[in-house]
Amino acid sequence: MFRILTLILVLSASAASAQDRAAVERQFRSWLQGEILPAAQTQGVSRATFDAAFRGVTLNWDLPDLAPPGAEVRTPKRQRQAEFGAPERYFNRGSVDGATRIGREMARRHAATLAAVERQTGVPGRIILGIWGRESGYGRVSIPHDAFEVLGTKGFMSTRAEYFTRELIAALKVAEAGHAPPGAMKSSWAGALGQPQFMPSSFLDYAADGDGDGRADIWRSEADTIASIGNYLARHGWVPGRDWGFEVRVPATVSCTLEGPDQARPIADWARMGIERVSGKPFPDSELRGMGSLLMPAGRHGPAFIVTPNFYVLKDYNMSDLYALFVGHVGDRIAYGMGDFSGEWGDVDGLYRSDVAAMQRALQEMGYDVGGADGLAGFKTRRSIGRWQEARGQAATCFPDASMESTLRP
Structure with a gap:
């Protein structure tokens, strides 16, 4: 009897959940028609482009940081951030060697385009290759998501809905301009487009035509990808003739x-x-x-x-x-042909972002500028830790570790 009751409760909960999602899906369609379409049309997007973009699109409930209507938004209390807890992981052998090996191949294959873009922008070809390799493995990494599904979902019900709504309108403008071949508007889970992983607004501002066909196809054209990365860096102030x-x-x-x-x-x-x-x-x-x-x-x-x-x-x-x-x-x-860094990454204790955020709040209360209590150990946090250590008569390490938790509490 208990098992039967449990099954009934589970089935009832599942049915209620399905009904809730169906209701949210209806709200989503209403939002698209009532808010997004008029906003897009004021910026030159046609009804035909809008309909094509959202044909068959539904909410993607598997995306992170969603805030469905009426649902309580819960933020994980403890979250690992490997990039800051253990910086050496960012430079793992496979990532560095793979990006280097394929990058050399791409340098030979696209030597003329890279040289032309460097002449136009002042950005060295090796830097463009470094970004291209990191963002999409030189176009070899699968970019699986429908951009309108991702941006529509996040614009409608994410914790940063306003930002993603702007990006959704920008994506519709990209489609209206015809830069992407049919079916090519693919993005990351965050809505970043193509091989250089531009957000749609960045595409509109910085995408460039590198092969002279009149389009900036960052999905399928390697020349356009190279030109777009170079243009982005040049427009953001790259100083020709200086190293990084x-x-x-x-x-x-x-x-x-x-x-x-x-x-x-x-x-x-x-x-x-x-x-x-x-x-x-x-x-x-x-x-x-x-x-x-x-x-x-x-x-x-x-x-x-x-x-x-x-x-x-x-x-x-x-x-x-x-x-x-x-x-x-x-x-x-x-x-x-340079090798690994000469300095070795030390054995840094892995910390949760919540731990680092607690340290940051404690330092803020003591008057230190940590750049915000976001749980990320940026340079302001690092040097504030060092200044706190020096004020205590300690040798400055300028990096958070577990031994500081008991003494650095808000």
Whole structure:
């Protein structure tokens, strides 16, 4: 009898859930017709384009960060963030070697296009290849989702609905312009399009025609992909003739709390402080006069770098320090045959983002600028930890670890 009752309850719950989803699906269709279509039409999107985009599209309930109407939004209390808890994982052997090996092949295959884009934009071909490899494996990684399904779902019921609604309208404008071949409007789970993984608004602003056919097809055209990445970086301020950065040795006399673009100084000044390139070569004369910043993505637990303003242009593509570092590193390996970083990533304790956020809140209450209590150990958090350590008479490591949890509590 108990089993029968349990089964009835389960079936009833499933039926109720199905009814709830069906109701939400109806709300979704009403939202598309009542809000998205009129908004898109005011920006030049035709009814035919709209109908084609949403033909057969339903809500994708498997996407992350959804907030269905009437549902309670729950945020996981403890969440691992490997990119910051253990930075070396970002540079795993397979990712680095694969991006380098295929990147060299692509450098040979597309030498003429890469050279032409570099002449037009000032962005080195190796940097374009580094981004292309990281974003889509040079077009070899499957991009499985229907862009309108993803953006429609997220625009209707995600925790960032307003942002994704804007991107949905932008995607409709892309379709209206006819850049994508039929059936090619594929995206990531977050709505990023094509081989360079542009959000639709970025496509409208930066996509470029690299093969001269009058379209910017970042799904199937490698030349358009190369041109689009170069145009994006150039428009975001890439400085021609400057490198992205150099791996260095930072003596103990130079505090890791000096990290960050807001503490930039001429590279000649860093050299006078005793910072040297790990290669043993001097900084190029052309770079000595330029501004450079200290970057220590794992604090004293990993490699260190002097980076130029071009490093922060790479961060405009993706706001992660490790992303920009990966792109520059792989580009150097492709073009110059460079090996691994000289500095070793230390054995950093894996932390949950909630743990790091708790430390950030504690530091904020003490007056430190950590850049927001988001659970991500960016440069402001790293150097604030170092300043807190120095204030306590400790050697600064400038990176969170589990031993700090008991003393760094809000």
